[in-house]
Amino acid sequence: YRVDTALSVPQLSRDVWRLRIHGMVDREITYSFDDLAQFEAVEKAITLTCVSNPVGGNLISNGMWTGYRLTDLLHAAGVHPDADMLLSTSVDGFTVGTPVETLADGRDAMLAVGLNGQPLPVEHGYPARLVVAGLYGYVSATKWVTDLELTRFDRAEAYWTRQGWAPRGPIKTESRIDVPKRGQKVPVGPTTFGGVAWAQNRGVRSVEVRIDGGPWQRARLGAAYSGQTWRLWSLPWQASGPGDHTVTVRATDNTGAVQTSDVTSTVPDGATGWHSVNFTVT
Ligand SMILES: Nc1nc2c(c(=O)[nH]1)N[C@H]1C(S)=C(S)[C@@H](COP(=O)(O)O)O[C@H]1N2
Numbered sequence: 210y211r212v213d214t215a216l217s218v219p220q221l222s223r224d225v226w227r228l229r230i231h232g233m234v235d236r237e238i239t240y241s242f243d244d245l246a247q248f249e250a251v252e253k254a255i256t257l258t259c260v261s262n263p264v265g266g267n268l269i270s271n272g273m274w275t276g277y278r279l280t281d282l283l284h285a286a287g288v289h290p291d292a293d294m295l296l297s298t299s300v301d302g303f304t305v306g307t308p309v310e311t312l313a314d315g316r317d318a319m320l321a322v323g324l325n326g327q328p329l330p331v332e333h334g335y336p337a338r339l340v341v342a343g344l345y346g347y348v349s350a351t352k353w354v355t356d357l358e359l360t361r362f363d364r365a366e367a368y369w370t371r372q373g374w375a376p377r378g379p380i381k382t383e384s385r386i387d388v389p390k391r392g393q394k395v396p397v398g399p400t401t402f403g404g405v406a407w408a409q410n411r412g413v414r415s416v417e418v419r420i421d422g423g424p425w426q427r428a429r430l431g432a433a434y435s436g437q438t439w440r441l442w443s444l445p446w447q448a449s450g451p452g453d454h455t456v457t458v459r460a461t462d463n464t465g466a467v468q469t470s471d472v473t474s475t476v477p478d479g480a481t482g483w484h485s486v487n488f489t490v491t
């Protein structure tokens with residue numbers, strides 16, 4: 210998926226790109242693209258999610274991100290202990306506030322320069338963007354990033370927070386049914402339900418599926434590449450006779466917390482609720 214505030218995609222070459230690190234640091238630093246080669250490159254599978262994704266929505270996708278650890282880039286600057294926000298700015302003026310503690314708590318937090326084995330596509334932030342696992346994109350994923358300021362949540366406010374969204378945006382445990390589609394006609398006989406579930410930075414432990422008012426049944430899970438990616442799920446089912454049905458899904462994360470059934474909207478910090486799909490056996 211793709212989300213931008215800019216009407217046209219910024220065009221920025223690797224030659225002119227600079228990343229300035231300043232604010233509550235011991236030493237201000239500016240990196241050129243070539244300077245990044247001094248750092249160890251890492252490649253990580255991370256699922257990005259938008260806070261505007263409604264339950265059952267499509268604003269979520271996976272990338273194999275190549276880049277450099279933000280802790281490595283920040284180390285040389287010397288971050289002051291009382292700085293709790295990394296305020297990042299893109300060349301188009303968009304801003305993001307990321308909690309400093311999320312950069313060094315073991316999750317992947319990187320300056321990404323590649324996606325799926327290629328240089329970053331222009332629309333995904335070429336030549337460099339932020340990717341921090343487990344946080345919605347509006348607080349973590351600055352594309353065309355050129356400026357990192359160490360500051361504090363009680364001093365600075367980023368773009369979407371000024372529009373009424375929460376200052377902090379950890380990704381909530383959610384799951385989605387992709388098969389069947391709403392209103393789909395399913396022939397009598399064996400069929401398979403399937404979809405995805407995510408709880409980035411905690412990981413998905415299990416997925417359960419319920420048909421109509423029946424018992425929750427354990428779905429089969431696809432591989433967990435890491436706790437930072439979604440997992441595919443599937444459940445075989447026998448469609449015994451014609452009629453209308455509803456299938457519902459819920460996930461449990463690796464802390465044991467079950468996805469909440471409470472229905473909340475996307476504002477201010479992400480939608481919750483179980484995804485259900487109505488379909489017809491014919
Ligand atoms: N410069 C810039 N970076 C941005 C945005 C933006 O509008 N401008 N949108 C953010 C939001 S809200 C999300 S969800 C992710 C989406 O990343 P993608 O477009 O690469 O999928 O980028 C984030 N980074």
Ligand SMILES: [Mo]
Nearest residue numbers: 259260346347
């Ligand atoms: Mo977003």
